[in-house]
Amino acid sequence: MARKKSRLSPRGVILLALLGVLAVLLVLFFTGGSGEKIRKTEDAASPASQGAAAAPAGLRAVTLYFISEDDGLLHAEEREIEAGGDPADEIRRLVEEIVKGSSRDFVAPLPPETKIRQVFIVRDTAYVDFSREIMDAFAYGSSSELAAIYAVVNAVAANFRDVKRVAILVEGGEKETLGGHVDLSRPLVPQPSLVAK
Numbered sequence: 001m002a003r004k005k006s007r008l009s010p011r012g013v014i015l016l017a018l019l020g021v022l023a024v025l026l027v028l029f030f031t032g033g034s035g036e037k038i039r040k041t042e043d044a045a046s047p048a049s050q051g052a053a054a055a056p057a058g059l060r061a062v063t064l065y066f067i068s069e070d071d072g073l074l075h076a077e078e079r080e081i082e083a084g085g086d087p088a089d090e091i092r093r094l095v096e097e098i099v100k101g102s103s104r105d106f107v108a109p110l111p112p113e114t115k116i117r118q119v120f121i122v123r124d125t126a127y128v129d130f131s132r133e134i135m136d137a138f139a140y141g142s143s144s145e146l147a148a149i150y151a152v153v154n155a156v157a158a159n160f161r162d163v164k165r166v167a168i169l170v171e172g173g174e175k176e177t178l179g180g181h182v183d184l185s186r187p188l189v190p191q192p193s194l195v196a197k
Helices: 010-031 036-044 047-054 087-100 142-159
Strands: 059-067 074-082 116-122 125-130 165-170
Touching: 059 087, 059 142, 074 087, 074 142, 087 116, 087 125, 087 142, 125 142, 142 165
Parallel strands: 125 165
Antiparallel strands: 059 074, 116 125
16 A cells, blocks of 8 residues: 655745744844854953953042131132042042041031032032031031031032032931021022132
8 A cells, every 4th residue: 555645735835934934033033143242242341341440530639618717718728539430429529528627727617427428410500418417516606507518519619610509418308507507498509708818
């Protein structure tokens, strides 16, 4: 008895060919083709490129302000901070230098226990968020409160041209005042009249 040969119909051949093409496309899709994109990603994360990104950016000269006991005005003092990174990072480093105090005989405007929690910039306004020590560790009179606030506001605006106003926050929120004398409910503009000529 002769056996019948099984033959595919033309429809079956087309279906088989389409399944083969689909299988090849799926393999290419899930393996990433030639792998060039994977090599580029590896190059971007190579130790050589990481070392270049971690290299120090250098120093930047800035002007800080501290209080003189002689006249009660803010006096300029030059300092260097680490440059580079986001402008908010540089502002943070600048304000940390104000907290450290003067390298001359001027009075530090902020308590040394003060920490800078966060700095961020929205349009032309820098927001500097201080820890609660800025309020708890210092008894402000009207002139010392004015000097403390404008030591920060004037220094940030003087060293960062795009910043026109500075908002002082405490523990992430707005405070009406630090010691009852200066309104902090809105961002402040620099006051050059408080700086000694």
